[in-house]
Amino acid sequence: MSKSYLKIKLRRPFYGSLLLLGIGLVCQPALSFELSFDVQGRLSFETQRFLDTGLYQQQTEYSLGTVFETELYAEPEIEGSYNWGVTFAPFYRHDVIDSSRTHGDIRKASIDWYGDSLELGFGWKQVFWGTTNTQNLVNVINPADGLEGGAGLGGTKLGLLMANALFFTDFGQVELYLMPVFREQDFAGEESRLRLGFRFEEDEARYEDGDEDRNLDVGIRWTHDIGDFTVGISYFKGTNRQPTFVPVFTQENLTLEQQLAFAQIEDQCSADPECTDAFVPILEAYFEANPSDLQAIEGGIAVRDLSNLALDQLIALAPLYETFGQAGIEVAWLVAGSTFTLEAIYREKGTDLRGNEGPYAAAVTGWEYGWSNLFDSVWDLRLIVEYHWDERGDIATSLFEDDLALIYFLNLNNLSNTAIILALFQDLTGGGTIMNLGTSYNLNSFWKLSFNATMFFSDEESPLLETVLEEFAGQDFFDEGLSTDEVRENLDNDILLGDFKDEDFIQVQLEYFW
């Protein structure tokens, strides 16, 4: 690296020698070094207002939060060259209404070494793989931050401990990642909106691999620009970043007697990890203790009330972290102003919503184009059209199995850099629609104001939990017994969206950047 390059990196030089003056006086020769230093970040004040009352009693109608995140980056000069970089990026959200959204994370805390054709790194990092815009199927290195919006579309990710190596060759770039410790996803709490009726039992997380979260995960990717094409091939072997879910019965909210009964049943069926038929005696015990609830069932009281009373307290979803291999390809083709993109994966093993295990393929492909000077103005419009496909159809664990995404991005190119975005996700077979309309303004060089409205449209008449309960209500489940399989048999991803149809919300965000 040449001398001038080093100078260029000195965006914000300061002199460590001053800091180390005391040491320098003691140690001879005096220590002195220079540091290239950069800091970026934002403070965001945001509120969400939900237009309808939540399906579940505990849910709030708005959130009011503050997000702080920053990234500090330094390159110390060591023996005359800048070959080392240190990154530290903390994140913190505090929500005064929905306390389950309050959380912090170390997004990045890493040290990197830069060589001419090789880079090595270690620490908590974030890695992006992918080329499409509305979903990144190949982007599997970091787990999603389940408490931050947009995670399902590859948005905010958790930091993850890893060692990595990057090789730069004339035939492309090769990335290698070793991840010794897995991080479980966090789930929205009972107060939170935009959740399924079922509670998530994070404590009941199951791993397919015996090493649980200490399994060594491996990722490797090759990318290269070949003419107008950019191609990538990746392979990942390890723990599923987006868990599938196993319905479980939980003891929380039960009386002491019921918990004792539960423990006995658990003991009896300990060979069966899901302990499926345990539900009946638990329910019997529950109704024995709460006869009015039983009368409510027999008297045909609204199922929603019942769900608040009983069943949603008993059935929960436990995350199941499978171990699998996934091969992915990425292609971007730039031609005549258009960009065509494709991401496709083949996963050696996956569990669908009904609990069937097996290999499957999924893909996203799309087209992106921009128009400048719209209607003789300075407006720019970008259009992204992407199609999502999942071999498993509507029992895929993803909402997008046969869906079309349309994104319109309009930039007015005015002083406040006004941007308007309209995003539509249309399920072509199930009929559900997700719509997002947003706009943002730069108030000055540091402050930015954004408004966002998100709406869910679904033909499903009742939410998932009610659907499941209705299924149960028609049965004499005291005699026939009830297992979690019956929950699963009624699942498809259209029902999942049905749970969101009363979750339309407006978000206002004021951000300060540095």
Next chain:
Amino acid sequence: MKKLISIVAAGALLISASPYANVDESPEARGRSLMERLDARDTDFDDAETIQLMILRNRQGAESRKKMKTFSKMEENGDVKSLIIFQEPADTKGTALLQHGYDDANKDDDMWLFLPALGKTKRISGSAQSGSFMGSEFSYEDLSMQGNIDEADYKWLGEEVIDGVTYDIVEAYPHDTSTGYSKRKLWINEELERMKKMEFYDRKKTLLKTMYLEDYQDFGDGNVRPMKILMVNAQTGKETEMLNEYWKFDEGIDDKMFNKSQLKRLAR
């Protein structure tokens, strides 16, 4: 296609190798020769670095600021590489645009955009030339106007005396249909070897914008640059002032600065 970020990288500057033109030249030949010498001189550096502040004003006089740092490097084969690191507004901080411009007129530029929020390096299409650069009155093509000399025909219109200084007026008629302009008109001070202003005419042949180049400074080795460029839109009344904080030339910028795999590191 060499779409050199010329105001950024080379400056809209004329240094004539033969300052006194042949009076027998046809208007077309004289126009072309002026532009050829400009083109040759534009590329007379190895590398350059600058910080630019853009002040955008609307008709009412309200302002907003954009700031960026730019590195450029001329390759021996005539290709140009440039890296723009955005600094202001602060929400664009950490965003970087890398451009490889090719001397071969048939080859499109390669461009990559680094988006720090995702950590994504996105290869983008370089064809949206006539769009506004960061909301300013400069379009992408304005920033690369002195690109390939063969991309337009030229005609010398005559001389004009402004404030006692004589300027040659040259018109340029682009071949490329993707440009937003039907013609450009340049005022060139041949003696002082500088461009004073340039007018841009839209597709309907109406005056669209005028660019004024001011406050020329000499950085040695033939590197003379305007420190202030004002672009005034005649149709909307909006204007953009581009101020260079400094210029550095031939500092020996490492090739690694222009490697797409380094964008994440360089943008910080």
